[in-house]
Amino acid sequence: MTGPTSSGPTPSGPAPTDDLLERVDALLRSPEATDPDLGDQLARAEDPLLLCEAGILLENVTAARVSRTAPRRTTPLRIAVAATFTADGVAPLLRTALLASGLDAEIHLCPYGRLDDQLTDPASALAAFRPEVTLCLRDSGSLLPADWDPSDLDAVRDVLLEQVAATGMAAAGFAERTGSAVLLHTVPLPRPDRDSVIGYRSRAALGRIWREANTLLLRAGEEHAGVYAFDLEAALADAPGPLRDERRYRFGRMAWTPHVELVCAREAAAFARGVTGLGRKVLVLDLDNTLWGGVVGDDGPAGIELGTLYPGDCYTDLQRRALALRRQGVLLAVCSKNDAGLVNQVLADHPDMVLRPDDFVAVLADWQPKDTRIAALAEELSLGLDAFTFADDSAFECGLVRGSLPQVDVVHLEGDPAGHSSKILDPARFAQLGTTVTDTERTTLYRKRRARHRFGATQGSVEEYLSGLGIQVLVGAADEFTLPRLVQLELRTSQFNMTGAAHGEALTRRMAGSADHAVLTVEVTDRFGAEGVVGGVWLDRGPERWTVRNMVLSCRVLSRGVERAVLQYVADRAAAEGATLLEADYTPTERNGPAASLYPDAGLSRREQDPDGTLHYLARLDELMPLTPDWIALAPKETLDHA
Numbered sequence: 326m327t328g329p330t331s332s333g334p335t336p337s338g339p340a341p342t343d344d345l346l347e348r349v350d351a352l353l354r355s356p357e358a359t360d361p362d363l364g365d366q367l368a369r370a371e372d373p374l375l376l377c378e379a380g381i382l383l384e385n386v387t388a389a390r391v392s393r394t395a396p397r398r399t400t401p402l403r404i405a406v407a408a409t410f411t412a413d414g415v416a417p418l419l420r421t422a423l424l425a426s427g428l429d430a431e432i433h434l435c436p437y438g439r440l441d442d443q444l445t446d447p448a449s450a451l452a453a454f455r456p457e458v459t460l461c462l463r464d465s466g467s468l469l470p471a472d473w474d475p476s477d478l479d480a481v482r483d484v485l486l487e488q489v490a491a492t493g494m495a496a497a498g499f500a501e502r503t504g505s506a507v508l509l510h511t512v513p514l515p516r517p518d519r520d521s522v523i524g525y526r527s528r529a530a531l532g533r534i535w536r537e538a539n540t541l542l543l544r545a546g547e548e549h550a551g552v553y554a555f556d557l558e559a560a561l562a563d564a565p566g567p568l569r570d571e572r573r574y575r576f577g578r579m580a581w582t583p584h585v586e587l588v589c590a591r592e593a594a595a596f597a598r599g600v601t602g603l604g605r606k607v608l609v610l611d612l613d614n615t616l617w618g619g620v621v622g623d624d625g626p627a628g629i630e631l632g633t634l635y636p637g638d639c640y641t642d643l644q645r646r647a648l649a650l651r652r653q654g655v656l657l658a659v660c661s662k663n664d665a666g667l668v669n670q671v672l673a674d675h676p677d678m679v680l681r682p683d684d685f686v687a688v689l690a691d692w693q694p695k696d697t698r699i700a701a702l703a704e705e706l707s708l709g710l711d712a713f714t715f716a717d718d719s720a721f722e723c724g725l726v727r728g729s730l731p732q733v734d735v736v737h738l739e740g741d742p743a744g745h746s747s748k749i750l751d752p753a754r755f756a757q758l759g760t761t762v763t764d765t766e767r768t769t770l771y772r773k774r775r776a777r778h779r780f781g782a783t784q785g786s787v788e789e790y791l792s793g794l795g796i797q798v799l800v801g802a803a804d805e806f807t808l809p810r811l812v813q814l815e816l817r818t819s820q821f822n823m824t825g826a827a828h829g830e831a832l833t834r835r836m837a838g839s840a841d842h843a844v845l846t847v848e849v850t851d852r853f854g855a856e857g858v859v860g861g862v863w864l865d866r867g868p869e870r871w872t873v874r875n876m877v878l879s880c881r882v883l884s885r886g887v888e889r890a891v892l893q894y895v896a897d898r899a900a901a902e903g904a905t906l907l908e909a910d911y912t913p914t915e916r917n918g919p920a921a922s923l924y925p926d927a928g929l930s931r932r933e934q935d936p937d938g939t940l941h942y943l944a945r946l947d948e949l950m951p952l953t954p955d956w957i958a959l960a961p962k963e964t965l966d967h968a
Contacts, residue, residue, distance in 0.1 A: 345363075345366055345367075345370060345375060345379060346375065346378065346379060346382075348360055348363055348366070349363070349379050349382050349383060350382075352383075352386060352390065352391070353382060353386070358390070359389075359390045359391070360390065360391055361391065361392065361393045361731070362393075363391040364388070364391045364392040364393065364424055364425040364426075364427070365393075365425070367379065367391070367421045367422070367424060367425040368422075368425035368426075371587075373414075373418060373583035373584055373586060373587040374583055376417075376418055376421045376587065377414055377417045377418055377583065378417075379417075379421055380416070380417025380418055380419070380420040380421040381417045383420060383421065383424060384417075384420065386424070387429050388423070388424050388426075388427045388428055388429050391424050391425075392424065392425065392426075392427040393427075393727075393731045393732070394427040394711050394731075394732050394734070400429075400825075401429040401430050401431040402423070402428055402429065402430045402431070402457055402458065402597060402600075402601060403430075403431050403433070403454060403455060403456045403457045403458070404419070404423075404430050404431070404432055404433070404456055404457065404458040404459075404460070404593075404597060405432075405433040405434075405435060405451055405454055405456035405458070405459045405460065405505075406419070406432065406433070406434050406435065406460045406462065407435035407439070407440045407443045407444065407451055407459065407460065407461055407462065408435070408437070408438075408440055408461075408462035408463070408464075409438055409440045409441075409462065409463045409464055409466070409467035409580075410437070410438065410462070410464045410466070410467075410578050410579065410580035410581075411437050411577050411578045411579045411580070412434070412437075412462050412581075412586070413434065414579070414581075414583060414586045415460075415462065415586050415589060415590055415593075416432050416434050418583075418586055418587050418590035418591075419432060419460075419590040419593055419594060420432060421590075422590045422591045422593070422594030423594050423597060425594070426594050426595075426597070426598050426603065426753055427603065428594070428597060428598070428601065428603065430597070433450075433451070433454045433456065435450065435451050436450075437578065438578070440461060440462070440463065440467070441491070441492075441495060444459075444461070444495040444496060444498070444499045445495050445498065445499070447502065451499075452499075452502070452503060455503060455505075456503070456505045457504075457505060457506065457600065457601075457827075457829075458505065458506050458508065458593075458596070458597055458600050459496075459499065459500075459505045459506070459507045459508065460508050460589075460593050461492070461496060461507060461508065461509050461510075462510070462589065463492065463509075463510070463512050464512065464580035464581070465512055465513070465514055465515055465518055465580075466580065467488070468484075468485055468488045468489070468512060468538065469481070469484075469485070469518065470484060475521055475522045475523075475527065475531070476527075478527065478530050478531060478534060481531070481534060482534045482537070485534060485535070485537075485538040486537070486538060486541065488538075489538045489541045489542055489545075490541065492509065492542070492545070493509070493541065493542070493544075493545030493548075493549060493552065496509055496545065496549065496552045497545070497549035497550070497551065497552050497831070500549065500550065500551025500552055500829070500830070500831040501550065501551060501831040501832070501835060503832075504551070504828055504829035504831060504832035505551065505829065506551060506553060506596075506600045506758070506829055506830070507551060507552045507553065508553050508554070508555065508593060508596050509542050509545055509546060509552065509553070509554040509555075510542070510554060510555050510556070510557040510589070510592075511539040511542055511543060511554070511555075511556050511557050511558040511559070512538070512539060512542070512557070512558070513557060513558045513561055513568050513585075514531075514532075514535050515568050515569050516567065516568070517571070519531070519532075539556075539558060542554055543556065549831075550830045550831040550834045551829055551830045551831030551832075552831075553596065553758065555592050555596065557588070557589060557592070560588050560592060561585060561588060564584050564585060564588050565584055566582055566584045566585075567582060568581065568582065568585055569581055569582055569585075570582050591752070591753070592752065594753060595752040595753035595756045596756065598753050598756040599756035599757045599758045599816075600758065600816060601816065602813075602816035602817030602818070602819075603711075603756075604753075604754070604755050604756040604757045605655070605712055605713065605714045605734055605754050605755050606654075606655065606656060606708060606712040606713075606755075607655070607656045607657075607658060607686075607702075607706070607708065607712055607713045607714065608647060608650060608655055608656070608657055608658070608714050608716065608749070608755075609658045609659070609660045609699055609702070609713060609714065609715045609716070610647065610657065610658070610659055610660070610716050610717075611659075611660065611661050611716065611717035611718060611719070611722065611738075612659060612661040612663055612668060612671075612690070613661065613663065613718075614718040614738075614742075615640075615643075615716060615717060615718050615738055615745075616640060616643065616644060616647075616659075616680065617629040617630060617631050617637075617640045617671070617678075618630025618631070618636050618637055618639075618640050618742065621663065621664075621667050621668070621671060622663060622664055622667060626667065626670055626671045626674070626675055629671070629675070631675065631677035631678065632677045635743075636742050636743070637677070639741075639742035639743050639745060639746075640742060640745075641677065641679060642746050643742075643745050643746045643749070644678070644679035644680045645679050646746045646749065646750055647680060647684075647749075648679055648680055648684060650755060651684050651768060652765060653755075653757075653760045653764055653765070654757070654760060654761075654763070654764025654765065654767045655755050655767075656686045656706070656767060656768060656771055657680070657684055657685050657686065657768070658685055658686050658687045658688070658689065658702060659685055659687070659688040659689060659690060660689045660695050660698050660699060660702075660715070661689070661690050662690075662691070662692050662695070663690045663691075664690065665688075665690040665691060668688065668690040669682070669688070669690075672685075672688065683768075684768065685768070686706070686768050686771045686772055686775070687702055687705075687775065689702065694725065695715075695717075695722050695725060695726055696725050696726050696729035696730050699713060699715060699726065699730060699733065700730060705775050706771055706775065707880045707881060707883070708880070709732070710730050710732040710733050711732040711733075713730075713732075713733045713734065714733070714734040714735075714736060714749075714754060714755075715733050715734070715735050715736070716735075716736040716738055716745075716748075716749055717735075717736075717737070717738065718737075718738045718739065720737060720739065723735050723736075723737045734754065736748050736749055757813065758812070758813065758816070758830075759809055759813065761809045761810040761813060763810050763857045763858055766857060770856060770857055770881070771881075773853040773854050773856075776853050777794070777851070777853055780793070780794075780853075788956070791885060791886070791954070791956040792955075792956045793852070794851040794852055794853075794885070794956070795851050795852045796849060796850075796851045796885060796887070796956060796957045796958070797849070797850045797851070797957070797958045797960055798847065798848070798849055798887055798890040798891065798894075798953075798957055798958070798959050798960065799847070799848040799849075799850070799960045799961075800845055800846070800847055800848075800862075800890075800891055800894040800959070800960075800961055801845065801846060801961060802837070802843065802844070802845060802846070803833075803837045803844040803845065803846050803861070807846045807858050808833060808834060808837060808844070809830075810846075810857075810858045811833065811844065811846060811858065811861040812827075812828075812829070812830045812833050814858070814859075814860065814861055814877050814879060815827040815828060815833075815861060815863075815875065815877050818877040818878070818879060818880070819914070819916040819917065820880050820883065820916055820917060820918075820919050820920070821860075821876075821877060821878040821879075821880070821883055821888065821917065821919055821920045822875070822877045822914075822916075822917050822920065823873070823875050823876045823877070823909070823910065823911050823912070823917065823920050823923070824874070824875045824910060824911070824912040824939070825912055825913075825914035825916070825917055826875065826912070828863055828874075828875070833863070836863060836864075840866070841865065841866055841867070842863070842864060842865055842866060843862075843863075843864040843866055844861065844862070844863055844864070845861060845862040845864070845891075845894075845895070846858050846860070846861055847859055847860030847861060847862070847878065847887065847891050849882050849885075849887060856879075856881055856882060859878060859879040859881055859882045859887070860876070860877055860878040860879060860882070860887065860888075860891065861876070861877055862875070862876045862891060862895060863875045863876075864895065866899075866902070866904075867904065868903065868904070869903075869904055869905055869906060870904060870905070870906040870907070870908055871895065871898075871899040871904050871906070871907055871908070872907075872908040872909065872910070873892075873895060873907070873908070873909035873910065874910060875910070876888065876891065876892075876909075876920075876923075878891075883919060885957070886953075886954035886956070886957055887957070888920075888923050889923070889927065889952040889953060889954060889957075890952065890953045890954065890957045890959045892923065892927055892952055893951070893952040893953045893959060894959060894961060895907070896946055896949055896952070897961075898961075899946055900946045900947075904946060905945060905946055905947070906943060906944070906945060906946065907929065907943070907944050907946055907949070908941065908942065908943050909924050909929055909941075909942045909943075910939055910940070910941055910942075911923075911924060911939070911940045911942065912937065912938055912939040912940070913938055913940075924942040925942070927944075927949070927950070927952055928944055928948070928949050928950050929942035929943060929944040929949075930942060930943055930944060
C-alpha cells in the first residue's frame with residue numbers, strides 16, 4: 326500500500342464501502358504502511374456503522390498515513406465529547422472525520438449524562454483533560470421535563486428557556502476558565518414529543534417555543550467569547566432516516582441514530598478545522614465549463630453559457646457562491662489554459678458575469694501547466710500549498726495537480742453542472758470561526774503582496790528592497806475591533822508562532838482586559854499600502870518582569886524585521902512601567918523554525934527547558950541592544966493602561 330499515490334480525480338459521489346475495512350486492515354498490518362487515498366474514502370462513505378467500526382480500528386493511526394494533506398499540527402488536537410445522553414458512537418465517527426481532514430486527535434468521552442456537571446465543576450475530568458475543543462451534545466430529554474404538560478405550553482416555555490440560558494452560561498464559563506472552544510448545537514425535537522400535542526394550533530405553538538429555545542442556543546454562539554453553535558436541526562434536513570430509534574433510546578439512552586451521529590461528527594470535524602486554522606484560504610478556478618459553460622476560445626465571448634436559463638444558471642450560481650466566499654476572506658484566482666485577451670474581455674465586459682477582475686487575486690490565463698502556475702502563485706502569495714483548493718472540470722488537469730501538488734485540495738467538477746456549487750461548498754473546506762474586517766479586505770491585501778513580490782525582483786539587494794518599501798510598524802493594545810483578528814491569526818499562523826499554540830477567544834479577551842496582562846496588535850504599512858493586523862503578542866505584566874507568552878506574525882510580513890521592532894516596543898513599554906527583566910518563551914514545532922532565532926539574536930539568554938521542549942529566555946532590559954532595523958519606523962499606537 327505504501328508507494329505512489331493515484332493521480333486520478335477523486336470521485337464525487339459516495340465512496341464504495343466494500344473494501345474500506347479491507348484497506349484499514351491492510352494499513353494496520355504494517356506500522357510503516359500508508360494509504361493516502363483512504364482519507365478521501367472516509368470522507369465520502371455514508372454508512373455510519375461501517376465508519377464507526379473503521380474509527381475504532383484507526384484509533385492509533387496518524388493522519389499522515391491516510392491523508393494527502395500533511396498535518397500542520399505537531400501534537401494531537403485535544404477534543405472532548407460531553408453529552409446528556411449515550412454518545413459512544415460519536416467518538417469513532419469523529420475520529421474518521423478528523424483523519425479525513427488531516428487532523429490527529431486525542432478524544433475524551435465524558436461520562437454519560439454529566440454534561441452540566443463537567444462544564445461547571447473546575448475539578449471535573451473534563452477540565453483536567455484541558456480540551457482545545459469541547460463538543461456539548463444535548464437531547465430533548467435534558468430540556469423537557471418527563472411530565473411536561475402539553476396543555477400548559479407557557480410553563481413548558483419557561484422551563485425550556487431557563488435550561489437553555491443555563492447551558493449558554495455554563496459553556497461560556499468553561500470557555501473562559503480553560504480557553505477551550507466550546508461547540509453547542511440546536512436540539513431537534515423528536516417525533517413522539519411533537520405528536521404528543523394533538524391540536525394544530527398547540528402544535529404550532531410548541532414548534533415556535535422550541536425554535537425560540539434553539540434561537541437562544543444559536544445566539545449563545547454569537548454573544549459569548551469562546552462559545553460557538555451550529556444548527557443541527559437544519560443540517561438534518563438532508564440526513565436520511567429518523568432522529569432517534571425508540572428501541573435504542575429506551576434500551577441505552579442513545580438519543581440519536583447513527584446517521585445523525587455521523588452528521589454531528591462531520592460538523593464537529595469541520596469546526597475543529599476552523600479552530601486549528603486548517604480552513605483553505607485560496608480557491609483556484611478553471612474557466613471553460615467551470616465558471617461558464619462552453620469554451621470561450623471556440624464559442625467566443627457571446628457564445629458561452631451564463632444567465633438565468635439551464636445550464637447557464639448553474640455556472641452563474643457557482644460564481645455567486647464564489648463571490649460569497651471572497652466576501653468572507655477566501656482568495657479567488659483563475660488558472661486556465663486560455664487566451665488572456667479573451668479572458669479579460671469576458672471578465673470585464675460580459676453582462677452575465679457575476680465575478681469581475683477585482684474579485685480575483687490573480688488571473689492566470691496562458692498555456693503553461695496548471696500545477697506549475699499554482700505553485701508559483703503560492704510562492705508569490707507566501708502561502709503553503711495546503712491553503713489551496715483547485716476546481717476544474719477536466720479529469721486530466723485534476724489528476725495533474727493532485728499528483729504533482731498533493732497538498733492542494735482538488736475538486737473535480739464532473740457531470741451535471743447543477744451540482745458544482747455543492748461540491749465546492751463542503752463545510753470543512755473553508756471553515757473558520759468568524760469573519761473579520763481583514764477578511765473582507767483580503768483580496769486587496771494579497772494583490773499588494775504580489776506587487777511587493779514583483780518589486781523585490783527589480784531590486785539589487787535585500788537591503789535596497791527593504792529600504793525602498795518604507796515600512797512602518799504600529800503596535801498597540803487590542804480592542805473590540807482587532808481582537809477577533811488576533812484570535813484568528815494565532816489559530817492560523819504556524820511558521821511564526823513562538824509556541825505553536827493558541828490561547829483561544831475567551832482567554833484572549835480576559836487577558837486583554839486584565840491589568841496583569843496585555844494583548845497587543847501589530848499593523849504594518851509600506852509604499853504599497855496597509856497590510857492590516859498582521860501580528861499579535863500575549864504578555865504577562867509583573868512589577869519587575871514582563872513575559873512574552875506568545876508572539877505571532879502573518880507570513881505576509883516575514884523576512885522584513887517586523888518581529889524585532891515588535892520586541893523593541895515590548896521592551897520599551899516594560900521599561901517605561903518600571904520592569905527590569907524581559908522573559909520570553911519559545912516552543913519548537915515542525916513549522917515554526919523561522920521564529921527560533923528571534924530571542925537569542927535579540928540578546929536574550931536561554932535559561933531552562935521544560936519537559937515539553939519549551940525554552941525560556943531572559944534578559945535585563947537595560948542590557949538589551951537596539952532591536953528595530955534601520956528600514957523600519959516603529960510607531961506606538963497607544964499606551965497599555967487599563968481603565
